[in-house]
Structures are given as C-alpha cells and as structure tokens.
Amino acid sequence: MTARFDKLGVVIAAIVAYAALLAPFAMFRANRIVPGQARSMIEALPPALGPLLLAIVIVGGIVALLKTPLLVRLAASIVALVALAILIGTAGSFLTPAGNTFARIAPASGFWLLVFAFTLLLADVLTRLNLSPWSRVGVLVLAALAIAALLVSGSWDSLSILKEYASRADSFWAEASKHVTLALGSLAGAVIVGIPLGILCHRVERLRAGVLNVLNVIQTIPSIALFGLLIAPLGWVALHVPGAAAIGIRGIGTAPAFVALFLYSLLPVVANTVVGLAGVPRAANDAARGMGMTDRQRLFDVEFPLAFPVILTGIRIVLVQNIGLATIAALIGGGGFGVFVFQGVGQTAMDLVLLGALPTVALAFAAAIILDAIIEMTATRRRVVETA
Amino acid sequence: MKAWLPALLRLAVLVLLVGFITNPSWFEPLLKPLTENGAPAIYNQGSLLTLTLQHLWIVLVATVAATIVAVALAILVTRPAGTEFLPLSRSLVNIGQTFPPVAVLALAVPAVGFGEKPTLIALFLYGLLPIFENALTALTTLPGNVMEAARGAGMTGWQRLMKVELPLSAPVILGGIRLSVVIGLATATIGSTVAAKTLGEVIIAGLISNNLAFVLQGGLIVAALAVLIYDALSAIERYAARRMGQGAE
Secondary structure, X not given: OXXXXXXXXXXXXXXXXXXXHOOOOEEEEOOOOOOOEEEOHHHHOOOOHHHHHHHHHHHHHHHXXXXXXXXXXXXXXXHHHHHHHHHHHHHHHHXXXXXXXXXXXXEOHHHHHHHHHHHHHHHHHHHHHOOOHHHHHHHHHHHHHHHHHHHHHOOOOOEHHHHHHHOOHHHHHHHHHHHHHHHHHHHHHHHHHHHHHHHHHHHOHHHHHHHHHHHHHHHHOOHHHHHHHOHHHHHHHHHHOOOOOOOOOOOOOHHHHHHHHHHHHHHHHHHHHHHHHHOOOHHHHHHHHHOOOOHHHHHHHHHHHHHHHHHHHHHHHHXXXXXXXXXXXXXXXXXXXXXXHHHHHHOOOHHHHHHHHHXXXXXXXXXXXXXXXXXXXXHXXXXXXXXX | OOOHHHHHHHHHHHHHHHHHHHOHHHHHHHHHHHOOOOOOOOOOOOOHHHHHHHHHHHHHHHHHHHHHHXXXXXXXXXOHXXXXXXXXXXXXXXXXXXXXXXXXXXXXXXXXXOOHHHHHHXXXXXXXXXXXXXXXXXXXXXXXXXXXXXXXXXXXXXXXXXXXXXXXXXXXXXXXXXXXXXXXXXXXXXXHHHOOOOOXXXXXXXXXXXXXXXXXXXXXXXXXXHHHXXXXXXXXXXXXXXXXXXXXX
C-alpha cells in the first residue's frame, strides 16, 4: 500500500488539502490598514472559476500523492501554479466593489500555501530531472518571463501589492536601481580589492592569519551598527577632503551603505581566494615550474584558472548576502527596497512590506541560480582540463 | 605573537564587556565626545544589562529550537526511509539561504504581530540552514569503514546513530551551530525594527536621534558578544574533534 504513495507527495497533498479547503484564499479589507476578512476559494472567484481552480489543485494534489511519472508531476505543478497566478488576479477584480478605490484585496494564507506546495513539487521534479546548468537558467528565464507577462497584462492590477506599486511607481524603480547598484557595486569593489589581497595572503603566510582575523571580526559587527558607525568618518571625509562631497561621499545615504557592504563582502572573497589557491594540486604547480614558467605566468595561467570555481563560490555568497543586506541601507537613508519594507513596518501596511520584500527575494534567488550555474560550468570545464 | 596573547586579549574584551553593561556610567567620558548638543552619552531608555540578557535569551531560544529541528531533519533524510527527501532538502536549504533576514522578519509580522515573536521566527529559520547543512554533510560523509565495522559488530540502526554517527558528526554540527549563533546575534539587532527588545534598540535609537555614542555602544556590545561566543564555541568544537580523534583543526 505504502509503495503506491510518494512520501513527499503525502506532505504536499496534506498542505494542498488544508490550503484549498480550510484556509482563506484571499483577504478583503475596506482600506489598506484595517484588519481583513477572509474569503475562501469559492467565495473569492466568479461562480464557474472557483470550482475549476479547486478541481485543478485537488487533481494536482492527487498527482503529487501517487507515484506518477516525472513529466506528469511537472505538468501538474506548472498547470496548478499558472492557474493560481492567473486566478488570484481574477479574485482581485471580482472582490473589489465597483468604483471603490480604497478596498484592498490581498492573497491570503491559503493562496501562499498552495503556491508553496506546488513550488515544492516543481522543485522536487526539477531536482530529480538533474538539469544541466544552462537549462536551469532557461527555466529561470521562462519563469521570469511568465511573471513579467502577468504584470504587464494588468491581470494583477487589482491586487493590493500592485496598488501600493501604482502609487509609487517612480520611486519603486529609483529604489530598485539603487538596490542593484549597491549590491553589485560593493561586490565589484570587493572583487577588485579582495582577489589581489587573497593572492597576497596566499603568497605571504605571515599576513594570512592577521588579515583573515580582522575580516572575521568585521563580519561580527551587526549590519545596522556598521552602517551607523560609518556615518561619522564619511561625514568627516566629505567635509575635509576636497572633491569628496562632489563625487557623492556623504555621512548618510549611499556612501556608508556602500562601504559597509564592501567591508562585509571582503571576507568571503579573500577567504575563498586563499582556499582556492591552496587547493591547487602540487603536481600542476611543479609541472608549470618545470616548464620554466615565471611566477606571474604560473599565477595567471595555472593557479588562478584552477582556483576560479572556488573564488566564484565566494562571489556567489557575497552577491546573495549583499542583495539581502542592502535592504538595511534604507535605515540610514541609503535607499533600496528596504525603504518600502521599513515604511510598511512603520505603517503596519503589509502590502508595502511585500512590495519591498518580494523583489529582494526574487533578485537574490535569481542571482543564486545564475551563479550556481556558472560555478557548475567552470567546475566541469576544470575537470575536463584536468582529465585531458 | 606569543601563545598567551590571544587569551589575554579575550579576557580583556570580556572584562570590558561585563564592566560596560553593568556600569556603563564609568565609560561616559569616553563616549561623550561623540555626542552633540549635550545629548546623553549612555543609552538612557532602558538598562543595557537587561537588553543584553534579552538579546542573548532570544538567540539562545532560537538556536536551541533550530538545532533540535535541523539535526532531527538531517537524521530523517539520511535514514533509508527518508532518502527520497534528500535531494529536495538540499535544494530547499539552498533556496532558503537566499531569503534576506529583513524580509523574513517583516513577513513574519502579519502572522504573529510585533515584538519578540517575529524575531524568534526569523532567527529560528535563519539558524536552521547552517546547522542542517553541516549536519547533512557530516552524516553523509562518515568514513565507510567505521560504518561497516559498526554494522559488523551487530549494532542496530538506533545504536549506530547514537553511538557512532552522531558522536562522529558532533564537531561539524557544532560548527553549524556556531555559524548560526553568530548570524543570530547580528540578526537579533534587526529585530528591533519590529519592536523586539534587543540591543538593536540602542543602535536604532542612535540612528534616529543622530547620536553616534548610542550606535557605537550597541554595535560594540553585540560585536564583543559575537567574538567571545564564536571563540568559546570554536574551543568546544576543537575539544569535540580531539575527542573523536580527528586532530586539532
């Protein structure tokens, strides 16, 4: 009997059953900050569509529960996710009273749980399919295009998160570009300084422990404190160094956030460079020396290419971490998606929190998948080189 | 560097830390130059000692809960009955780590309200990942000959787990706990943005009133706690590794 059930499917089916039958699908609020009233899936959708969605998710749950072929599971999870994504928008316009601009319709726990359950199913299928790095990036691009299409088509416009967006469209993109600039710029700085520093630490053993210890201690300073502590020195620089203020160095704002993110980024980059170089096989170095390569040639042609996947792993850690940490920059006027998160927390407007949090999570997630794919590709290439 | 110097340094940090949180007024002259317009140099809206203890308490509760759940999950997916979950749990840990702490914190608020609960949830979720990952690595890379010997000695699955697998994995699992404690200490400060009573309160009060002395004292207390706890846990880890005959690393 048990052999016919998929173990993970039991968990997924249980979540689906609870979310579809007991949890609220959408939340109706008379305005953006009052407590909401729950609406079940049947109540939230027009007469024909409610039972249709219910049928789709129940079939999806059954497909997950039984031992079914991978492609069937893949199809079931995608159909369920697409149906959920389209119909939550329908629920938004269906529940909004005609002409009412204050009412807010937000997806409720049932919706999020269903999305979670079918994403879990999809993730399980994709893991078992063992996709190549390129196809994983392809799946990511497809998912991003699907979400973009839904956003552009306007089918989500009646949902509360997009109503928050509509009233801040300009500042949203300004904060988005600040967020990305902060995360990528500090990463670029850390790579430019960190890799040579790592090479130096690798070559000069006396430096290694000292540098790594200092960087370790920096990591222990809580982010909001480090952001705050940099206000004073940068303010002093802006006042006393000619030209510094002109290029945007100021006590509050982007400059301290940038420096703090840069400092946090150094440890993973330096440490991974050191580990990567230390892991270069002795034989490779000996062969290079035997061929009469100079130190510089050995570094660029042998050591560095071999250490590259490990260094990339450090860069991945930094990028994902920076995208998350950049939200905190908002506390010191540095901008980024954190602006919406903290405004939302301050006004207890959760839709506004989501407006800041969801893009941050999506960015971090996309960065992780893309860099993982790149790391895997360089690592395979390296293996090919080693066996050749 | 002489061998006793690091130990002396740690002792000095510890003494300074205890001195500061119990008698902050002693240090007032040091912090006074950082304030402007006669603002107070020492946090005056609550006792630093109470805040420090609350900070540590939140991290402790979250870490203990995270350790129990993460190790139990890692054991589950490495048993024959749970192997189906192993690949997925790996991807989930990978995905989970991309969630920024602030987002977790802010998203927990609608579910449980303001205060300590969202902070505990965020710390718990964040703490799970490093411990789970390390426990998984440890349990899946145990030396094959040792496991063979345990099986050959007629040990049951439970005996193998309790007497061989877990003790051998202990140092690596402890490494995960150490990471998650250090992350937790820093994340708990962000908890103050959702009204948790932690040392973050001091830092945020400083940021709001433009009082650098507050930011500095809040930040330094958390950093000192993190460094000392990190060191202490590393020492325990080395001890555990030595006991397991894995050498001092």
